[in-house]
Amino acid sequence: MKKKSMKGWLYLLPAMVFLGCFMVYPLIDVLIYSLEEGYNSASQTYYGVGLYNYSYVLRDPYFLQAVRNTFLLVIITVPLSTGIALLISLGLNAIKPLRNLYQTIYFLPYVTNTLAVGLVFMILFKKTAYTDGLVNLMIQWFGGKSVDFIDGPYWAKMFVLCFYTVWVVMPFKILILTSALASVNPEYYSAAKMDATRSWRVFYKITLPMISPMIFYLVITGFIGAFKAYSDAVALFGTDLNAAGMNTIVGYVYDMLYGNSGGYPSFASAAALILFAIVLTITCINLLISKKHVHY
Amino acid sequence: MENKIDFDRIERRAALRKGAFRTADYIFLTVWALVVLFPFYWMVLTSVKSYGAYNGEYIPRFFTASPTLQNYVDAFTTVSLGRYFLNTIIFTVVTTAVMMAVIIPAAFAFARLEFPGKGIAFTLFLSLMMIPNELVVITNFVTITNLHLRNTFTGLILPSVTSVFYIYLLKENFEQIPDELYRAAQVDGTRDFEYLTRVMIPISKPTLVTIVILKVIECWNAYVWPRLITDDARYFLVSNGIQEIRENGFGRENIPAMMAAVVVISVPLIVLFLIFHKKVMAGVSRGGTKG
Amino acid sequence: MKVVLQNLTKRFPSRSKKGDDVIAVNDFNFEIPDGKLIGLLGPSGCGKSTTLNLICGLEAPTSGSILFGEDDVTRLPPENRGVGLVFQNYALYPHLTVLDNILFPLQNLRGAEKLPRAQMLEKAMTAAKLVQIDELLERKPSELSGGQQQRVAIARALVKMPRVLLLDEPLSNLDARLRLQTREEIRRIQQETGITTIFVTHDQDEAMSISDMIVVMKAGVVQQIGAPQDVYDQPVNLFVATFLGTPPINVFDGTVRAEKLYIGEAAVCDVPGVGDQRVTVGIRPEGFVLDQNGPFAVKLSRVEVMGRDTSVVSTHPSSRNPVIRSIIPSLSRVDKTAETVRFSLIPQKVFLFDAETEARIPFESGIPGEGKQA
Numbered sequence: 001m002k003k004k005s006m007k008g009w010l011y012l013l014p015a016m017v018f019l020g021c022f023m024v025y026p027l028i029d030v031l032i033y034s035l036e037e038g039y040n041s042a043s044q045t046y047y048g049v050g051l052y053n054y055s056y057v058l059r060d061p062y063f064l065q066a067v068r069n070t071f072l073l074v075i076i077t078v079p080l081s082t083g084i085a086l087l088i089s090l091g092l093n094a095i096k097p098l099r100n101l102y103q104t105i106y107f108l109p110y111v112t113n114t115l116a117v118g119l120v121f122m123i124l125f126k127k128t129a130y131t132d133g134l135v136n137l138m139i140q141w142f143g144g145k146s147v148d149f150i151d152g153p154y155w156a157k158m159f160v161l162c163f164y165t166v167w168v169v170m171p172f173k174i175l176i177l178t179s180a181l182a183s184v185n186p187e188y189y190s191a192a193k194m195d196a197t198r199s200w201r202v203f204y205k206i207t208l209p210m211i212s213p214m215i216f217y218l219v220i221t222g223f224i225g226a227f228k229a230y231s232d233a234v235a236l237f238g239t240d241l242n243a244a245g246m247n248t249i250v251g252y253v254y255d256m257l258y259g260n261s262g263g264y265p266s267f268a269s270a271a272a273l274i275l276f277a278i279v280l281t282i283t284c285i286n287l288l289i290s291k292k293h294v295h296y
Numbered sequence: 297m298e299n300k301i302d303f304d305r306i307e308r309r310a311a312l313r314k315g316a317f318r319t320a321d322y323i324f325l326t327v328w329a330l331v332v333l334f335p336f337y338w339m340v341l342t343s344v345k346s347y348g349a350y351n352g353e354y355i356p357r358f359f360t361a362s363p364t365l366q367n368y369v370d371a372f373t374t375v376s377l378g379r380y381f382l383n384t385i386i387f388t389v390v391t392t393a394v395m396m397a398v399i400i401p402a403a404f405a406f407a408r409l410e411f412p413g414k415g416i417a418f419t420l421f422l423s424l425m426m427i428p429n430e431l432v433v434i435t436n437f438v439t440i441t442n443l444h445l446r447n448t449f450t451g452l453i454l455p456s457v458t459s460v461f462y463i464y465l466l467k468e469n470f471e472q473i474p475d476e477l478y479r480a481a482q483v484d485g486t487r488d489f490e491y492l493t494r495v496m497i498p499i500s501k502p503t504l505v506t507i508v509i510l511k512v513i514e515c516w517n518a519y520v521w522p523r524l525i526t527d528d529a530r531y532f533l534v535s536n537g538i539q540e541i542r543e544n545g546f547g548r549e550n551i552p553a554m555m556a557a558v559v560v561i562s563v564p565l566i567v568l569f570l571i572f573h574k575k576v577m578a579g580v581s582r583g584g585t586k587g
Numbered sequence: 588m589k590v591v592l593q594n595l596t597k598r599f600p601s602r603s604k605k606g607d608d609v610i611a612v613n614d615f616n617f618e619i620p621d622g623k624l625i626g627l628l629g630p631s632g633c634g635k636s637t638t639l640n641l642i643c644g645l646e647a648p649t650s651g652s653i654l655f656g657e658d659d660v661t662r663l664p665p666e667n668r669g670v671g672l673v674f675q676n677y678a679l680y681p682h683l684t685v686l687d688n689i690l691f692p693l694q695n696l697r698g699a700e701k702l703p704r705a706q707m708l709e710k711a712m713t714a715a716k717l718v719q720i721d722e723l724l725e726r727k728p729s730e731l732s733g734g735q736q737q738r739v740a741i742a743r744a745l746v747k748m749p750r751v752l753l754l755d756e757p758l759s760n761l762d763a764r765l766r767l768q769t770r771e772e773i774r775r776i777q778q779e780t781g782i783t784t785i786f787v788t789h790d791q792d793e794a795m796s797i798s799d800m801i802v803v804m805k806a807g808v809v810q811q812i813g814a815p816q817d818v819y820d821q822p823v824n825l826f827v828a829t830f831l832g833t834p835p836i837n838v839f840d841g842t843v844r845a846e847k848l849y850i851g852e853a854a855v856c857d858v859p860g861v862g863d864q865r866v867t868v869g870i871r872p873e874g875f876v877l878d879q880n881g882p883f884a885v886k887l888s889r890v891e892v893m894g895r896d897t898s899v900v901s902t903h904p905s906s907r908n909p910v911i912r913s914i915i916p917s918l919s920r921v922d923k924t925a926e927t928v929r930f931s932l933i934p935q936k937v938f939l940f941d942a943e944t945e946a947r948i949p950f951e952s953g954i955p956g957e958g959k960q961a
Contacts (some may be wrong), residue, residue, distance in 0.1 A: 006412070007411065008409035008410065008414060009411055011404055011405035011407075011409065012405045012406075012417065013402070014402070014546070015399060015402035015463060019458050019460070020400060022455040022458050024424070025435065026433075026434065029435040030431050030434050033435075064482050072878075088328055091321045094321055095318070095321060095322065095325070102325055104570075104573050106328070106332060107573070107577055110330060110513075111513055111565045112565065113538075113562060113565070114516075114519075115539060116534075117302050117339070117544060119554065120335045120342075123338070123555075124335070170332075175584070185676075187676060187678040190645055191674060194643065194670065195666070195691060195692035195695050195747070196666030196667070197691075198695065201695070204566065205683075209680075209682040229429065230520065236541065237520060238542070238543060254432070254520065258432075265437075268434050269431075272431045272434060273431070275428070279428065280426075310664075
């Protein structure tokens with residue numbers, strides 16, 4: 001006989017204090033900030049309540065640039081990383097010796113500091129006064145022209161950012177997909193073999209549907225994660241992302257809060273809430289699509 | 297009537313095709329393995345090239361004739377890399393410890409105890425999972441500033457302790473421990489707290505280890521929050537420390553020393569990973585699928 | 588299509604350096620006549636499932652050959668053999684409807700054999716009607732009961748008109764009531780289609796009740812092959828005698844002296860033609876006849892009422908089992924208070940086995956012929 005006592009609340013108390021202070025209160029606070037117009041952090045006064053902050057943000061060219069960058073990043077990296085991860089997982093699934101070795105290697109990026117490794121990427125891709133950089137060297141081997149990927153044209157910078165982002169997110173996706181593939185009951189494959197099913201049909205009709213829940217999970221979380229991109233960009237291009245034209249939405253929020261043009265928590269809040277709204281919408285769309293396609 | 301000859305040919309062709317696939321597979325997998333490993337190789341390689349040698353290379357070399365450890369010395373002496381290291385260790389250890397002390401009772405309460413309002417509390421709690429960190433950071437920044445906790449360990453640690461996801465994960469794990477154990481313990485006169493410490497925690501050790509490992513990785517690589525609230529170099533952690541070095545320190549000119557710093561801060565986690573790789577990967581996989 | 592197995596052997600190399608190789612199937616020889624239902628019977632690990640895998644091609648034999656009719660299929664991959672396999676856990680594709688599951692094999696046909704959609708549907712409907720699942724075609728496997736899932740699995744295996752149908756432990760996942768029903772279904776389907784069918788089971792009840800012939804296996808070696816009643820009445824060794832029959836045969840230590848069988852001190856049965864020796868004796872439960880002057884005396888433990896029969900549970904010093912079960916018609920009354928009960932034995936239900944080799948020692952009891960040796 002379980003008696004309901006208040007003891008449970010006691011156990012919950014520490015968590016509630018932390019969550020309350022650092023999660024619930026900020027949530028409400030941010031909402032309020034975003035609606036306070038003309039907030040001045042020095043005097044902590046504001047004019048009135050309204051949507052001025054939102055309209056400011058939505059017209060700020062830096063914000064729009066950040067939105068463009070972020071959307072590009074999302075559209076390119078999520079399908080690409082999920083697709084490559086799937087191919088790699090299938091490849092891993094097909095071999096037995098050395099599989100553990102490959103898996104361990106593939107997981108390395110997950111445990112490393114993105115800023116630290118980002119620096120390495122920056123060095124590899126950057127063209128300096130001294131040298132063209134290793135990547136440009138390899139391009140020249142193939143007869144191409146060297147490009148500064150860090151300080152050069154927009155498409156080059158976008159390329160490095162996408163490449164690095166994919167590099168960073170692959171470990172998690174590979175891990176999830178390999179365990180999903182391993183969890184498919186081998187009897188299905190035996191049954192298909194008895195029926196003389198061709199390999200691509202086995203993949204399309206059996207393997208893919210069986211792991212579809214996991215794939216959708218990766219797509220949904222991939223979208224959410226990609227929208228929040230920030231430290232990857234900083235690792236490559238430095239803290240002043242606006243100067244490089246590679247700011248992301250999150251970067252814009254932090255800039256508003258702290259950076260050179262900072263001290264505007266209202267704008268930051270408005271931008272953050274806009275981001276939240278975008279992510280929520282896209283996630284809902286994704287969930288609706290997945291309900292239609294995911295099997296059990 | 298099957299011909300024996302046909303068999304041989306079919307078998308040989310099938311074996312050839314299988315062999316070709318397998319080779320292509322290995323090539324493909326090796327290519328990505330190289331893509332993953334190459335930055336690390338370059339990191340270490342550059343860190344042992346001497347300053348002069350590195351800058352003199354118009355065409356980057358894949359090897360170095362005279363490796364040197366001078367860069368490592370430079371890294372530690374020209375900037376207080378050691379300090380960043382120490383800060384990060386303190387930050388990681390304390391945050392993880394405090395977090396565990398907070399989430400274990402909370403998960404226990406949700407999983408095992410009955411109390412009035414539990415349903416509502418849990419629903420509210422779940423909805424917190426949807427709140428992105430970026431939103432929360434804004435207010436926390438202002439809060440910490442107003443409490444004059446910038447550039448302090450307290451300011452660094454406190455907001456980093458909270459995690460809804462880990463409480464959820466641990467609660468799920470606790471729930472899998474059968475009710476009968478709890479009832480048997482009750483009959484034996486065990487109080488709830490003893491039950492938690494003597495039974496649930498030992499049984500849930502794998503999940504607890506996973507959570508610790510994941511949190512350690514998170515703390516070690518933390519960048520945004522330290523960056524926001526510390527501008528005093530004495531309180532930098534390794535990530536924003538590195539960023540500082542890159543922009544204002546010798547980062548611009550002395551790339552090899554930069555790389556030495558990068559190697560130094562990457563090594564601890566990599567070593568930990570190599571030792572515990574099975575546990576880490578199993579834990580992340582489990583945590584990922586629960587999400 | 589008759590199936591011939593010749594010297595079929597499957598050897599698995601041992602995993603450790605010291606252990607021996609495991610011989611899962613040892614020199615299996617059998618010619619299965621066309622259109623018969625064959626039961627492969629034996630305890631777990633006896634090699635019956637491995638034999639099934641060899642016949643369908645999911646495993647390759649170490650030596651020996653398999654023929655379907657006149658064709659040697661030993662090295663043919665499974666998809667080319669024309670075998671239908673029903674898995675123990677059915678292996679129905681969970682994301683496809685019943686109809687799509689049944690259509691699946693047909694959609695794999697290519698080239699000359701490729702069928703237009705209408706014909707595929709027709710074949711699928713025929714198979715579905717055969718197993719009586721045609722009402723449930725739009726459901727997904729998770730919405731079906733165990734018995735229904737099994738029928739879908741059978742339909743899927745049959746839809747491509749295989750030369751041989753194989754079933755792996757078809758009844759083990761079903762509850763007792765369903766088992767009786769389903770084994771009749773299997774028998775009916777087999778007779779309607781006339782396809783040579785081999786199924787694997789560890790339940791001797793199942794095997795005996797529906798098979799045309801049963802194969803008893805132990806540790807990879809075939810013990811006996813024959814019609815169920817023959818194998819029951821003429822077991823070739825102690826293992827076969829104890830494996831078949833519920834309740835199991837009662838085993839005793841005995842001696843033969845002067846063509847009489849002695850259990851303990853009593854001469855319980857005449858065994859003409861058998862030399863003097865120590866023997867192991869098996870007596871079927873139905874081989875006991877209540878007889879106040881009978882030669883075989885046992886100490887009564889209890890009497891169990893079974894309605895149609897009565898089970899007399901007793902003990903005897905020479906008995907190898909903890910108790911002896913004798914089944915007598917309920918019309919014979921037993922004095923429950925008595926300490927001892929006396930029986931006489933029906934000679935056809937008494938089997939002698941060599942004390943060391945456990946091979947059967949036949950004696951003239953009036954039954955013509957013997958069970959076929961493997």
